[in-house]
Amino acid sequence: MSENATKIRNILKEHGRLTKDASALGERDDLYQAGMTSHASVNVMLALEGEFDVEFPDHMLKRSVFESIAAITSAIDELTQGR
Amino acid sequence: MIDRVPADRVPADRAAAPAPARPRPDGVFFGGAARPRFGWLHRPAAADTRVAGGMVPTGLATDTALVIVPPFGYEAICAHRSLRALAEAAAERGLLGVRFDLDGTGDSAGDDLDPARVEAWLASIGDACDLARANGASRIVLAGVRLGALLACLAAARRASSASGASDIVGVIAIAPVTNGKAFVREGRALQMQLGLAPAPPGLASAPPALAPAPSGLASHATAASAADDIHELVGFALTAETRAALSAIDLAKLPPPTSAMLVIDRDDLAPNDKWVAALRAGGCAVEHVRLPGYVEMVLDPHKVIVPRTIIEAAVAFAAREASAPATGASAAATGASAAPEGGRPAAANAGDSKAVIGGVSEEAVWIDDQLAAIATRGPGVLRTGVILLNAGSVPRVGPNRLHVPIARRLAAAGALVLRVDLTGLGDSPARPGAGDNVTYGTHALADVAAAVAWVRAQGVREVALVGLCSGAYHAFKAAVAGTSVSAVVAINPLTFFYEPGMPLDLAAFKVTEDAQRYGKQMKSLAAWKKLIAGRVNVRRVARVVAERARSVAEHRGREVLRRLRVPLTDDLGSELYALGRAGVSTRFVFAGEDPGHAMLIEQGGSAVERLGKQGKVAVEVIDGPDHTFTPRWSHALLEAAIRRAIGI
Incomplete structure (x- = not known):
């Protein structure tokens, strides 16, 4: 598991308000089906921004970007590319 | 946008703990x-x-x-x-x-x-x-x-x-x-x-269209x-x-x-x-x-x-x-x-005053029976119709998305007396002695609605319409069934027609109907089949839903036969619709397109819906696109227009 993925799981554990254990989720499991509400996803976004020192642009503020660990990882990779 | 309020999703601590009596503000x-x-x-x-x-x-x-x-x-x-x-x-x-x-x-x-x-x-x-x-x-x-x-x-x-x-x-x-x-x-x-809300349908601007001239000083769409x-x-x-x-x-x-x-x-x-x-x-x-x-x-x-x-x-x-x-x-x-x-x-x-004039209509804060907090809105003309807007779930009297406020002010400008009221235990109304606080399907709701209707009638109006969304739809409908003197009911997105305390939420009728609708759509989805094959579908849940749906369909077909044979039935939606029709109550249902209440009405009401529809006693209107509480702003004017059609203002 990549370092980023580990950090993402930790953030989901703390802010995602999931009904399932974040460490047991598959990379492509649907986080909304795992109990994450829209409000919780915003908190996840804020925590991700703090952790990775990034700002999600408007075009990334949509459900699909936060629907799975794989999707979040992809977004973070894109935002931190070239560092 | 709120989750739908199921019949019995009331935290035990709240339902059990009587609210303490407090001085009235x-x-x-x-x-x-x-x-x-x-x-x-x-x-x-x-x-x-x-x-x-x-x-x-x-x-x-x-x-x-x-x-x-x-x-x-x-x-x-x-x-x-x-x-x-x-x-x-x-x-x-x-x-x-x-x-x-x-x-x-x-x-x-x-x-x-x-x-x-x-x-x-x-x-x-x-x-x-x-x-x-x-x-x-x-x-x-x-x-x-x-x-x-x-x-x-x-x-x-x-x-x-x-x-x-x-x-x-x-x-x-x-x-x-x-x-x-x-x-x-x-x-x-x-x-x-x-939230992933539906965009405005083609041809409808994302900002709500103008409905009617707004009274001076009121923001119009x-x-x-x-x-x-x-x-x-x-x-x-x-x-x-x-x-x-x-x-x-x-x-x-x-x-x-x-x-x-x-x-x-x-x-x-x-x-x-x-x-x-x-x-x-x-x-x-x-x-x-x-x-x-x-x-x-x-x-x-x-x-x-x-x-x-x-x-x-x-x-x-x-x-x-x-x-x-x-x-x-x-x-x-x-x-x-x-x-x-x-x-x-x-x-x-x-120092404050219980009354004010806002945009040409008068508003007054009232306590009904020293129990129900409400705002009464009156226009300048002769009062023709009383309209009572009930709580949607536990949302206070301003309504979901504050919809009740502009609706009340515009209806009042058109000649209505509009009461937006908090039922006991909701909004600003304290719970009745011994009752729980913030209970959406409270046992005192019918008495509350009756008190509100009596207050409105005492102001001199001849006809009274009850309007409610979700649990408000349920209480409006049931108050009319119970004989409260109203001329019209506008039930928006009801989720149940028979409240059953203690029923497991996951098999509540609305949930089963909703899941069955979703499964029906997913049958055509390749992604859903892939998910099934990959073992990522709760097959046991699907089986339970299908079985419950089958039981429900069979039950309501049986009720249809018994109704035609004029066998008296209890807890029967078709019989209740006929009773309202006989009492001269106009019953109007408004549904957001995907809301499960529509399918439940058709199934549980049976042929009564169509027959009473032909007589003009029941009408059903569907607004495609919005969620349960009409969160997208483009849908607000459509809902208001549907309400106005239903009550003839």
């Missing part, structure tokens, strides 16, 4: 005739020496008021119950508890789309402080929640630098504060996008659309480009701190506001900084809200401490000037 309009705002005065019990009208200053246990500045939009809807509890707790500690609706929100005049929102919000905070002073307080502690905290800080600074040079603000409490307006706007944008070309929706509410720009320019860390003492109560689910607090301290402000649990539960959907007792206790303890401190410096000077509030109007004019 006074609902008042204040702030002047040009722009009335609405608020509640929670007076200390020992000092509750109200006289007729209840608007004269009373002797308070202390000379201090806790003026509560609410958050914005959906957060204000969710936090309503907790802010009421905060005001009540303040009154119990001898403070005057004042809560109010910011300009353009709640029961106050105006709309999100009006110009100069931030300035108007700040002005309404100033007016609320004047209201407190005119009702006996000479010192004020401001308590703001979320955006309300940011506004409270600005208002306190503004009041301190006012012409008199003597601020009456002795404390500011910032609860889960927004400290940066730009971040708030962005967070709202993110939340709105996460037409003026709203032209005033704000770039509206960002925020969970049923709106921020115009101007409002976003004004908010984005505010960063509390870069502004001088309030001159009063401060209590910052950070939420425990996000990083604390350490930088802002450091900036406050560096600016010479005496700040207490704590991080407490409770914010998340305070802004859950209204039927799930848990009042944050820890936060309330901390806030009230701080306010009481400031109240007991000897007045010094500026606050002492301000105390001496208590007869001349900062707004410049004489005290009597600021």
